[in-house]
Structure formats: C-alpha cells, structure tokens
Amino acid sequence: MHGQWFDDALSYNVIAEMKGNELPDEIIVMGAHLDSWDVAAGAHDDGAGCMHALGALKLLVDQGIKPKRTIRAVMFINEENGTRGGEEYADQAVQKKEKHIVAIESDAGGFTPRGFGVTASEPQRLKLESWLSLFPKNTVDYMSKGGGGTDIGPLHRADGTPMMGLNVDGQKMFDLHHSANDVFEAVHPRELELGTASMATLVYLLSEYGL
Ligand SMILES: [Zn+2]
Numbered sequence: 001m002h003g004q005w006f007d008d009a010l011s012y013n014v015i016a017e018m019k020g021n022e023l024p025d026e027i028i029v030m031g032a033h034l035d036s037w038d039v040a041a042g043a044h045d046d047g048a049g050c051m052h053a054l055g056a057l058k059l060l061v062d063q064g065i066k067p068k069r070t071i072r073a074v075m076f077i078n079e080e081n082g083t084r085g086g087e088e089y090a091d092q093a094v095q096k097k098e099k100h101i102v103a104i105e106s107d108a109g110g111f112t113p114r115g116f117g118v119t120a121s122e123p124q125r126l127k128l129e130s131w132l133s134l135f136p137k138n139t140v141d142y143m144s145k146g147g148g149g150t151d152i153g154p155l156h157r158a159d160g161t162p163m164m165g166l167n168v169d170g171q172k173m174f175d176l177h178h179s180a181n182d183v184f185e186a187v188h189p190r191e192l193e194l195g196t197a198s199m200a201t202l203v204y205l206l207s208e209y210g211l
Helices: 043-062 084-095 122-129 153-159 170-176 189-209
Strands: 014-018 023-033 069-076 099-105 113-119 143-145 163-168
Touching: 014 043, 023 043, 023 189, 043 069, 043 170, 043 189, 069 084, 069 189, 084 153, 099 153, 099 189, 113 122, 113 189, 122 143, 153 163, 163 170, 163 189
Parallel strands: 023 069, 023 099, 099 163, 113 143
Antiparallel strands: 014 069, 113 163
C-alpha cells in the first residue's frame, strides 16, 4: 500500500450546528471522519459518512425545521492513525461541560442503510426501536445492542454519552476499504441519499423527543 510516515501537521475538526429552539444545551452530535488513506479519495471511508451528517442538516434546513435540541454535525480529523480529532472533541466537551444526549457515527460506507447499533440503556434502545416505522421504506429496520464509532468513542468513555453507529449493507465495503478502489464513482447516489434520509430522520426524532 506504499504507506509512509510524515511529520505531523496542524489540522482541525470541522463542525456545523443547528441551535436548538427549546433545549439548546442538549446536544445531538452526528459525525464521520474527514481524513482518509492516501491511495484514493476515501469516498466510502469516510466521505460518505461526512455527507450523511451534512446532508441530514441540509434536509432539516430545507424543510424549514427548527429543532428543539441542538443538532451538530462533526467531521473529525485523524481517525485513521490516531483519533486525535475524536479525543480533542471529547476533551473540549468535558471542559465546556457540554451535555450530549447521544453521539452517532457513520463510518461503514455510503451503501443502503439497514439499521443502527446502539450502546445505551435498554429503555433508551427500546425507545429508539419504537420509532422504526418512521424511517424511509427499505432502510433502517433494527436498533441492535452494541454500536458506536471510533471518533465518538472518546466522548462515550469521557462522560458516558450513549452512542450509535449507522449500519449499512456492507457486502462490498472490503472491495474498496483503504484501497485505490475507494473513489467517488463507487458511491451510488441513491444509496447515499437513503443513508442521509435515515440520519436526518433519526436526529429529527431525537431533537423532538430526546432519548
Ligand atoms: Zn473510516
């Protein structure tokens, strides 16, 4: 794979936010990672996840929705070789005493969404399960025990924030993952849109009803 080590360079997480109308201090964070392996664009790993998060915010904006709780999209830096973006995000959240009600990650590719993995209390997981009929048809149909992501792991460990990971139909992921095949053309627009719609549905429900 022709990997090489270079000196560290200054880089940043990129954050977009819709402030909550009624409970702005309660934050729902959804994220993905901005860095990728150098051999290709990293379109599925993890450009698609970044688009899921940004696209979900755009869907809410386009619908004129004013969320009750704050919804934040974070594109974490340095997932692939150190998780320093995720660590820094968690450090700042603790310093600022931010209250995250849940953290959601999309880092499984831009394929057709199937469900969410959930690391939370059982009553919280059951509440999520009760929303399944509200997701777009032929997309999310389970909320299984256990799930999260590398970038949101530090926040979960720091303050116990419940975490979730978007699961997709990943049959082809390892034809592409970390290889020269992970290019823009390998992402199917419709499959990507279904993931975005699923993420938007989830964060909207969380912003309305909490966890
Ligand atoms: Zn990734």
